[in-house]
Amino acid sequence: MVNVCVNGYGTIGKRVAEAIAKHPKAKLVGISKYTPDQDAKLANASKLNVFVPKDSVKNFESKGISVNGSVDDMIARSDIVVDASADGKGMQNKQTVYQPRNKKAIFQGGEEAEIADISFNARSNFEKASGKQFVRVVSCNTTAYCRLLKPLIENYKIKHISAFLIRRGADLSDAKGSALNAIEWKAHSHHAHDIQTVLGNIPISSVAFKVPHTHSHINSMNIIFEDGIPNKGDLIDIYSKESRIAVLNTANTSAQIVEAARDLELPRNDTFVVSMLANTIEINEGGVFFSFSVPQESIVVPENIDALVSQSGIMSKEESMRLTDEIIKIPKIKSSLEKIFA
Amino acid sequence: MVNVCVNGYGTIGKRVAEAIAKHPKAKLVGISKYTPDQDAKLANASKLNVFVPKDSVKNFESKGISVNGSVDDMIARSDIVVDASADGKGMQNKQTVYQPRNKKAIFQGGEEAEIADISFNARSNFEKASGKQFVRVVSCNTTAYCRLLKPLIENYKIKHISAFLIRRGADLSDAKGSALNAIEWKAHSHHAHDIQTVLGNIPISSVAFKVPHTHSHINSMNIIFEDGIPNKGDLIDIYSKESRIAVLNTANTSAQIVEAARDLELPRNDTFVVSMLANTIEINEGGVFFSFSVPQESIVVPENIDALVSQSGIMSKEESMRLTDEIIKIPKIKSSLEKIFA
Numbered sequence: 001m002v003n004v005c006v007n008g009y010g011t012i013g014k015r016v017a018e019a020i021a022k023h024p025k026a027k028l029v030g031i032s033k034y035t036p037d038q039d040a041k042l043a044n045a046s047k048l049n050v051f052v053p054k055d056s057v058k059n060f061e062s063k064g065i066s067v068n069g070s071v072d073d074m075i076a077r078s079d080i081v082v083d084a085s086a087d088g089k090g091m092q093n094k095q096t097v098y099q100p101r102n103k104k105a106i107f108q109g110g111e112e113a114e115i116a117d118i119s120f121n122a123r124s125n126f127e128k129a130s131g132k133q134f135v136r137v138v139s140c141n142t143t144a145y146c147r148l149l150k151p152l153i154e155n156y157k158i159k160h161i162s163a164f165l166i167r168r169g170a171d172l173s174d175a176k177g178s179a180l181n182a183i184e185w186k187a188h189s190h191h192a193h194d195i196q197t198v199l200g201n202i203p204i205s206s207v208a209f210k211v212p213h214t215h216s217h218i219n220s221m222n223i224i225f226e227d228g229i230p231n232k233g234d235l236i237d238i239y240s241k242e243s244r245i246a247v248l249n250t251a252n253t254s255a256q257i258v259e260a261a262r263d264l265e266l267p268r269n270d271t272f273v274v275s276m277l278a279n280t281i282e283i284n285e286g287g288v289f290f291s292f293s294v295p296q297e298s299i300v301v302p303e304n305i306d307a308l309v310s311q312s313g314i315m316s317k318e319e320s321m322r323l324t325d326e327i328i329k330i331p332k333i334k335s336s337l338e339k340i341f342a
Numbered sequence: 343m344v345n346v347c348v349n350g351y352g353t354i355g356k357r358v359a360e361a362i363a364k365h366p367k368a369k370l371v372g373i374s375k376y377t378p379d380q381d382a383k384l385a386n387a388s389k390l391n392v393f394v395p396k397d398s399v400k401n402f403e404s405k406g407i408s409v410n411g412s413v414d415d416m417i418a419r420s421d422i423v424v425d426a427s428a429d430g431k432g433m434q435n436k437q438t439v440y441q442p443r444n445k446k447a448i449f450q451g452g453e454e455a456e457i458a459d460i461s462f463n464a465r466s467n468f469e470k471a472s473g474k475q476f477v478r479v480v481s482c483n484t485t486a487y488c489r490l491l492k493p494l495i496e497n498y499k500i501k502h503i504s505a506f507l508i509r510r511g512a513d514l515s516d517a518k519g520s521a522l523n524a525i526e527w528k529a530h531s532h533h534a535h536d537i538q539t540v541l542g543n544i545p546i547s548s549v550a551f552k553v554p555h556t557h558s559h560i561n562s563m564n565i566i567f568e569d570g571i572p573n574k575g576d577l578i579d580i581y582s583k584e585s586r587i588a589v590l591n592t593a594n595t596s597a598q599i600v601e602a603a604r605d606l607e608l609p610r611n612d613t614f615v616v617s618m619l620a621n622t623i624e625i626n627e628g629g630v631f632f633s634f635s636v637p638q639e640s641i642v643v644p645e646n647i648d649a650l651v652s653q654s655g656i657m658s659k660e661e662s663m664r665l666t667d668e669i670i671k672i673p674k675i676k677s678s679l680e681k682i683f684a
Contacts, residue, residue: 159627159628160626160627160628161628162504162564162626162628162631164506164562166508166525166551166553179595179597181555181556181557181597182555182557182595182596182597183508183553183555183558183560183595183596184594184595184596185560185594185595185619185622185633186594187619187621187622187623187624187633188622188624203626203627203628205624205626205628205631207562207622207624207631207633209508209560211508211525211553211554211555212553212554212555213523213524213525213553213554214523215523215524216525218525218527218551220506220549222504222564222628224566224627224628252526252527252528253521253524253525253526253527254524254525254526255521255523255524277527277529279529280527280529280530280549281529282529282530282547282549284502284504284545284547285501285502285545285566286501286502286503286504286545286547286564286566289504289547289549291527291529291549
């Protein structure tokens with residue numbers, strides 16, 4: 001049994017904590033909170049052990065929040081820390097907490113690649129996290145690109161990828177986000193390089209646009225091949241077999257996918273899977289051209305679980321991915337979405 | 343002197359009417375209104391001749407709107423009708439009004455290509471409208487693609503173009519528009535085919551996304567060449583010389599361009615030009631990759647003017663484009679935007 005805690009209980013932290021709590025080989029020591037807000041009360045209501053900085057205990061308790069100990073206690077009792085703190089805070093935690101105590105930690109994609117020994121995507125490089133002290137699960141879009149590109153790389157020789165990202169302006173509960181009536185662009189966005197931290201020196205360019213909506217990133221890729229271009233049937237065959245990719249034929253808006261998640265009563269509307277929009281596939285002189293939808297809040301949850309399993313060396317890639325999928329019901333989600341958008 | 347009327351006084355009609363009124367070789371007979379709304383009062387305030395359906399005269403006058411005659415009178419007095427009515431209404435007007443009276447007409451890009459003898463873009467095929475009875479000015483995005491692609495076609499052999507469009511959800515005054523919190527996509531969008539109606543059988547694919555904002559379309563293109571790829575300097579040289587393309591180096595959001603148009607006190611914030619976002623240019627194994635901004639309400643205004651000049655055969659392409667640009671101050675707009683975003 002691996003003892004795991006989640007340091008930072010926000011968008012990613014709360015989802016990962018719940019998944020760890022359901023894992024038969026992991027024990028959730030608890031989660032940390034630094035401010036006595038709505039999420040702290042949620043953790044109490046969810047019967048999770050809540051740890052806070054030593055000198056904040058009284059403040060939390062005065063606000064009616066039950067505290068199980070200090071963050072120091074939580075870290076001491078854990079074999080692995082999943083660091084889900086705000087972007088950039090992970091580096092500070094590494095230097096002041098994890099390194100001095102020689103703890104294993106998993107960071108999120110908001111941190112620079114240099115924070116960890118390896119940038120991780122379960123489908124692409126599960127084994128490389130084995131035994132590593134520091135692992136970084138790449139960000140939501142990068143995770144989606146890795147899930148989609150790795151199976152292609154295994155079957156074809158890619159000459160170049162052009163990636164066009166339309167990012168959501170903010171998550172639903174973010175107080176600040178994109179401009180309300182504008183499209184913002186980031187030329188030469190970091191995504192191209194970030195994908196290379198997992199997939200190696202794959203030739204790729206990316207541009208990212210930020211638009212005022214809250215549900216999902218919508219991405220498009222134009223892939224040029226050295227030779228042997230897959231046809232539409234090949235692509236659908238390849239992606240249908242991937243457990244964390246749902247192949248949708250008839251979706252036309254990001255909202256339809258969220259509506260389906262609500263209809264299916266998925267907790268927090270989380271789908272965890274990349275939705276490959278099969279109706280957008282086009283094969284032409286330029287190669288292959290298609291779009292896909294990324295559930296930005298939940299896609300990295302299974303990757304965090306697989307990362308800690310690989311780090312602990314307790315299961316093989318196939319065993320881990322299958323178990324993780326089972327715990328958060330990915331097979332049922334994939335199958336339901338594929339039926340609704342058949 | 344060519345007598346011209348504008349049938350339909352909405353987003354495009356009101357802009358085109360004002361430009362015609364300033365043209366030394368054209369006389370604006372007047373504009374038509376079918377409902378006694380804000381725009382009808384604007385036309386009065388702007389001292390334009392307002393024509394309405396015969397049996398609506400009393401209704402308009404009862405609402406305090408001065409009427410100069412019937413739509414039938416207006417058409418009879420005109421050599422050319424610029425049809426700026428709602429999408430699809432143009433075909434009805436052609437069949438019931440322009441064809442029976444053997445009138446020349448210019449339609450907008452919301453109509454099918456089949457409505458006209460030729461789909462028109464001044465830079466690409468000015469001469470082809472000469473003497474034609476029916477001309478269709480292609481839509482805003484298609485106009486932008488033609489302005490950008492024609493100079494490339496003249497200099498390079500293109501193998502394939504992938505076009506990614508992020509469309510505004512609605513114009514500012516539209517009562518209905520896109521979903522408020524969603525991205526909508528149109529796979530295999532009509533834009534690829536529409537560009538071919540002007541540029542011929544150029545190999546192109548397009549996908550269009552609609553997002554909830556009101557200012558400008560933002561487009562990206564990935565262009566693959568048969569051989570001889572332009573570098574960044576070549577592209578900037580080529581586009582800097584184009585009168586209806588502004589080359590911007592430092593813009594990062596669509597709103598910045600609108601803000602500049604307000605700062606420059608441009609009427610209605612109209613820029614008429616494609617803003618080529620030079621900071622997005624990337625040259626790679628996949629070819630050339632860049633983005634551009636399209637002022638959806640004003641970009642087709644100069645094309646409508648050039649179309650009627652070509653149709654009338656009164657000037658050469660170069661004379662007409664230069665005069666049109668001068669009338670609506672495009673050289674000053676291009677130069678100001680290029681300085682602000684240098």
